[in-house]
Amino acid sequence: MSLEERLLAGDERALARAITLVESGAPHGKDLLRRVRREGPLASSVRVVGVTGAPGSGKSTLVDRLVEASRRRDRRVGVVAVDPSSPFTGGAILGDRVRMTRWHADPGVFIRSMAARGHLGGLAAATLQVVALLDAHGFDDVIIETVGVGQGEVEIVGVADCTLVVLTPGQGDGVQAVKAGVMEIADVFVVNKADHDGAARLVRDVRAMLDLAAPGPGAFLPPIVETVASEGRGVDELVVAIDAHLARLEAGDGLAAKRRGRARHEVAALVSGALARLVRALPDDEMDAVAAGRSTPETAAERLIDRLAARSEPAGVTLFEGQPDDADGASR
Amino acid sequence: MSLEERLLAGDERALARAITLVESGAPHGKDLLRRVRREGPLASSVRVVGVTGAPGSGKSTLVDRLVEASRRRDRRVGVVAVDPSSPFTGGAILGDRVRMTRWHADPGVFIRSMAARGHLGGLAAATLQVVALLDAHGFDDVIIETVGVGQGEVEIVGVADCTLVVLTPGQGDGVQAVKAGVMEIADVFVVNKADHDGAARLVRDVRAMLDLAAPGPGAFLPPIVETVASEGRGVDELVVAIDAHLARLEAGDGLAAKRRGRARHEVAALVSGALARLVRALPDDEMDAVAAGRSTPETAAERLIDRLAARSEPAGVTLFEGQPDDADGASR
Incomplete structure (x- = not known):
């Protein structure tokens, strides 16, 4: 039985393992979460x-x-x-x-x-x-x-x-x-x-x-x-x-509004997290230009959004671990 | 004398007015800030x-x-x-x-x-x-x-x-x-x-x-x-x-690193603010789909980033008040 099946069947050790996996941020933790959400009880x-x-x-x-x-x-x-x-x-x-x-x-x-x-x-x-x-x-x-x-x-x-x-x-x-x-x-x-x-x-x-x-x-x-x-x-x-x-x-x-609010909140948290990683990776010279008045925070903000959109991430930074696209690799 | 000139000349009432203007988020407050930053002391x-x-x-x-x-x-x-x-x-x-x-x-x-x-x-x-x-x-x-x-x-x-x-x-x-x-x-x-x-x-x-x-x-x-x-x-x-x-x-x-950090921080705050406004405007049906497991938070997050990038803002929501582009309108 897969971890997902054991989880949905109410296996306690599977739950603890699933939480650890999801908390670790590993791609197959994200995959597990996605499948569980799709196949879990709709209502x-x-x-x-x-x-x-x-x-x-x-x-x-x-x-x-x-x-x-x-x-x-x-x-x-x-x-x-x-x-x-x-x-x-x-x-x-x-x-x-x-x-x-x-x-x-x-x-x-x-x-x-x-x-x-x-x-x-x-x-x-x-x-x-x-x-x-x-x-x-x-x-x-x-x-x-x-x-x-x-x-x-x-x-x-x-x-x-x-x-x-x-x-x-x-x-x-x-x-x-x-x-x-x-x-x-x-x-x-x-x-x-x-x-x-x-x-x-x-x-x-x-x-x-x-x-x-x-x-x-x-x-x-x-x-x-x-x-x-x-x-x-x-x-x-x-x-x-x-x-x-x-x-x-x-x-x-x-109740539907509360659940909608939770979804909204989670989406926001995901994008904020990705944004925070990109902010940390903002080039020093670009920030020096802002600090010295040669550029403005607004200009740099526009550029940051473009980078976020282009998914042009610096080395070692990933937007969301386990993108929807690689759900195929989730068969383990 | 313009507000900007009076501010740079050290006029006290100009300072109070400039702060109120910038705090209000009005476009010419942002313009003022941008010009002051460009023309203010570089070091x-x-x-x-x-x-x-x-x-x-x-x-x-x-x-x-x-x-x-x-x-x-x-x-x-x-x-x-x-x-x-x-x-x-x-x-x-x-x-x-x-x-x-x-x-x-x-x-x-x-x-x-x-x-x-x-x-x-x-x-x-x-x-x-x-x-x-x-x-x-x-x-x-x-x-x-x-x-x-x-x-x-x-x-x-x-x-x-x-x-x-x-x-x-x-x-x-x-x-x-x-x-x-x-x-x-x-x-x-x-x-x-x-x-x-x-x-x-x-x-x-x-x-x-x-x-x-x-x-x-x-x-x-x-x-x-x-x-x-x-x-x-x-x-x-x-x-x-x-x-x-x-x-x-x-x-x-x-000291340069501290100033760089402040610039980074301000850029991040600007984008976060824009993001928060877009999150509030996320369509209810999209969030309901996430809540019901028909979509995932990751998919919705991807779509949100695309919206942020397209500057396709819902009515009444602006990314940054006073975009760099409309600096021309700043001559008042």
Whole structure:
């Protein structure tokens, strides 16, 4: 049986191997992904939940509770823990190991960590590729978890069907920590550690912020759910809020729009990755000319686009590994 | 006298108008920028210092001290305060107003705030354009200050000739707050609030981190300077460290390389901006085909590049406002 067949049949070791292969950026990893996408279920029913929040907000514990909730409903769940900042310590990875040990014996749970390094096409694109593999493998739920609330995190979890933004009372500047961009991606706000001082105030502040930003009176606002993840409190309510959001999406064009958004995002990430490689290869003398005012950034930008279009890549730089054209070589 | 002539002659109101014009993205703003760059001093001697650090690290106070230091040396100094996250409160802007009031009567100081919104080509590109205008106007020093230490901030201050990363003792996880990427852009580390508990420890931790990441024994490591910006302590030492870094750059190919890097960065930002606009305009049915597995992200990416190259833009989307070709229309 080929790796692809084993993956589609739900073989667990095939999944881990497929992810490693795709992450490596090797041509037959790309081929595998392409075939899986073509032959996988056309109307996928995977539910993708994104979770983001500042370090220390209890995000991982909350995700663990969501995994429990999925398993109670007999749904298979994959967790992709993404760290766009790769801190120096192994803290995040250690935490993942603890979780991995806990769910180790359960074939219905798959946990994978991804760091920023080594993803030529960008971490966001790589995350979406792993989600596609989990989908092909038959997972019902996928949780994308990111550390932090910056630009990179927004980019990664913002493409989920339902995005949770986790806040906790007493985190410095409270609601001011919710940056623009983060607010816009939140489908559900979670106030975790709701038994701590200042939780009620934080809920009020978030609500006031949402009211302020509402397009008009009576506009639908994202719900705010209070949880104490460490004790499992509020998790049922959170699951209800997630279900309600997804039901609302399904009732309209929302779910299709979310999937379209993911596709758009992945296409953009691929081209951005190719562009970044070409930018690094821009000739020094051309850049010196711009720096000295003999040329302009706009002129150089036009030339860069021409190079991108001509696929006239410098040695050692490839636009997309495994072009659609060489799908023929994919029979291994 | 044209705006351009007034700008090059050092007219202060012309500078403010030119910045507003360029920030607006209007075609004659771009034209102005292009002409200023062509006719401005070929061998610019502006020194660009970038300052980044977490909120509450005393960054603004430190920048204020650096402004004082420049003025003591009779150097004209421009400050560009960039907030890539645009928080909901007007805190940052209020802080700027206080500073602006302080230096209001001094024509040798120019302070400008920039928020994330409204910059089609990206905030990093817009910042570099403002730096180019300050340069043309004859400023000796430009300080780019950003709030925070995320990806956006790294992108913005990383193109400076000398980048300061400001840390303070007692900021949660200390040196772990220094993310990858931030560490790599630091030319000088500043431990501010050095009179607080834990300062010595923080210095040790940063040093240990630098040693760990050093390419080999005896490798040059960025200096760590301790300051108490609120009292002006350590600022002279910091200025010495900045001067030393710039002297080292000038001695080698370093300064030219930094300027080349800024040009590269601006070109990349321009193309990325154009790309982002095209991505938003990608047809829904094409994205639905990708989402349903009837097409692949790679195929859609190829098609997007072709569109970028053909400049076949959808209605209402322009690649670069004010193309090199329409420079003729720049005589107004």
